[in-house]
Amino acid sequence: MNEILINNVEKVFKTPGGNVVALKDINLTIKEGEFVCLLGPSGCGKSTLLNAVAGFQPPSAGEIVIEGKKILAPGPDRGMVFQEYALFPWMTVGQNIAFGLEIQKKEKAEIDLTVNQLLDLLHLKDFRDRFPKDLSGGMRQRVAIARVLALDSPIMLMDEPFGALDALTRRNLQDELLRIWEKLGKTILFVTHSIEESIYLADRIVVMTYRPGTVKRDQYVDMPRPRDPSSAAFNDLKRELGRLVMEEQQRHANDELKLAAVD
Amino acid sequence: MQKLKDFAHGALVPVLLLLLWEAGSRFGLFSAVLLPSPTAVAIKWWAYLLPMQPQEAGQSTLAWMLSGELLHDAYSSLYRVIAGFIIGAGLALPLGLLMGASPRIYDLFNPLMQILRPIPPIAYIPLAILWFGLGNPPSFFLIAIGAFFPVLMNTIAGVRQVDGIFLRAARNLGVNQWTMFTRVILPAATPYILAGVRIGIGTAFIVVIVSEMIAVNDGLGFRILEAREFMWSDKIIAGMITIGLLGLAIDTAVSRLNNHLLRWHRGLEH
Ligand SMILES: Nc1ncnc2c1ncn2[C@@H]1O[C@H](COP(=O)(O)OP(=O)(O)OP(=O)(O)O)[C@@H](O)[C@H]1O
Numbered sequence A: 001m002n003e004i005l006i007n008n009v010e011k012v013f014k015t016p017g018g019n020v021v022a023l024k025d026i027n028l029t030i031k032e033g034e035f036v037c038l039l040g041p042s043g044c045g046k047s048t049l050l051n052a053v054a055g056f057q058p059p060s061a062g063e064i065v066i067e068g069k070k071i072l073a074p075g076p077d078r079g080m081v082f083q084e085y086a087l088f089p090w091m092t093v094g095q096n097i098a099f100g101l102e103i104q105k106k107e108k109a110e111i112d113l114t115v116n117q118l119l120d121l122l123h124l125k126d127f128r129d130r131f132p133k134d135l136s137g138g139m140r141q142r143v144a145i146a147r148v149l150a151l152d153s154p155i156m157l158m159d160e161p162f163g164a165l166d167a168l169t170r171r172n173l174q175d176e177l178l179r180i181w182e183k184l185g186k187t188i189l190f191v192t193h194s195i196e197e198s199i200y201l202a203d204r205i206v207v208m209t210y211r212p213g214t215v216k217r218d219q220y221v222d223m224p225r226p227r228d229p230s231s232a233a234f235n236d237l238k239r240e241l242g243r244l245v246m247e248e249q250q251r252h253a254n255d256e257l258k259l260a261a262v263d
Numbered sequence B: 001m002q003k004l005k006d007f008a009h010g011a012l013v014p015v016l017l018l019l020l021w022e023a024g025s026r027f028g029l030f031s032a033v034l035l036p037s038p039t040a041v042a043i044k045w046w047a048y049l050l051p052m053q054p055q056e057a058g059q060s061t062l063a064w065m066l067s068g069e070l071l072h073d074a075y076s077s078l079y080r081v082i083a084g085f086i087i088g089a090g091l092a093l094p095l096g097l098l099m100g101a102s103p104r105i106y107d108l109f110n111p112l113m114q115i116l117r118p119i120p121p122i123a124y125i126p127l128a129i130l131w132f133g134l135g136n137p138p139s140f141f142l143i144a145i146g147a148f149f150p151v152l153m154n155t156i157a158g159v160r161q162v163d164g165i166f167l168r169a170a171r172n173l174g175v176n177q178w179t180m181f182t183r184v185i186l187p188a189a190t191p192y193i194l195a196g197v198r199i200g201i202g203t204a205f206i207v208v209i210v211s212e213m214i215a216v217n218d219g220l221g222f223r224i225l226e227a228r229e230f231m232w233s234d235k236i237i238a239g240m241i242t243i244g245l246l247g248l249a250i251d252t253a254v255s256r257l258n259n260h261l262l263r264w265h266r267g268l269e270h
């Protein structure tokens, strides 16, 4: 029932330099339990779309509907993992994970249980009482994921969550995420600009165009998991998607050149 | 060993100065009435610290040991600083949180604050006496004013600099307005607020000494002014040293509190 319906969504930013059409004619139906990656070059509107689904920035036109309700505000049914981690630095790891549950006025014993399970799941046991400043980037990212998992929201929104990590940590977290997703059956909308990451993770990859952000390709991935990035099928798809993204990247680069010329 | 060396290094200049001063006094370079020797000051300080009356029947030894004039004065001054500070900061903190969070409330109060802020607390002395008479209340009033503005301005700045990402993360987790203030905005603004607290306590400490010179008959500020009337310069200096020690103690306590409350903060390594 936790389908995400994105109907004719358009988002226009009014800036002193004129209007920026960040999203246009976006129509997507994301099924319950589906793992969807949004792929596209920088500035194509991936975050804008994710923020609209999260309820931070409502679309200028069109609507986003979940469980029959139009999305107007953020809420714990759509847990978001931010690119900047956004952990609360004044809370310990345990407190960060527990915060969402405290807000829901859950029993202390229940909160403790959930927090401990998540610490286990994400290999953070020894860091429960540490503050975020003492953690590495990969650990912070895992805490951010644990914080959202604690909410047990049916939908998880993730904005380039592994963007700042080294290759090895990144692969580990990708595997953990897949494990969690398979176990808990969440609907995941995952933003990335890494083609390889999107093929490794997604059931379905939505490639976006640059300005205005529209859907360029809606690509299903039918490979069994765990996927082998060195396999032929993987690399065929990678080449195909690479071509699509490159076209948009090129338009982006041309745009920048034009802007530079105006300056 | 290193610590001992550091200590010796830091003590070098004060000790040298004291020796020069002592020597100058012994050779009659300064008038003993205007500038008594360090030993004379130390003796006076000790006498000022000790109980004035012999131990009474039924009085516990501890109470008797603490009954000296110096401790009483230090206690009175400290009490005024803390009470006045709590009043001033207690008003400034909620107002600052609201002004920082809401542009409408900010616009409402800011003009008044900007007019009142440059008036030094000392300038309120005549009004304080008119309104509150003598005794502790005018002191509280003046100290509260001294503490109010630093805490207010820093709280406003602290709330304004809260990274929007924390607010979004909190809204995503489903917080209500109250929780947003108490669990997110307030802690996120703590580094700024505590900086304001430190300045505010400093101001409160200045103001308490001045206020004791006008409206009360105990406290360190009162004692050194009283000593002047008798030309007891040794007692004046002993009192001043006590003021310095008390100030140091307060600042150390605030700094400890700071380190504890900000143990999560990146900038603090200890
Ligand atoms: N608040 C805003 N005001 C004006 N323009 C904005 C605003 N937010 C985004 N934009 C513009 O909308 C477009 C899409 O931005 P968005 O952040 O969604 O891109 P993105 O695909 O997430 O890029 P990246 O991969 O770099 O994160 C960009 O061209 C950006 O300049």
Ligand SMILES: [Mg+2]
Pocket: A046, A047, A048, A159
């Ligand atoms: Mg983005």
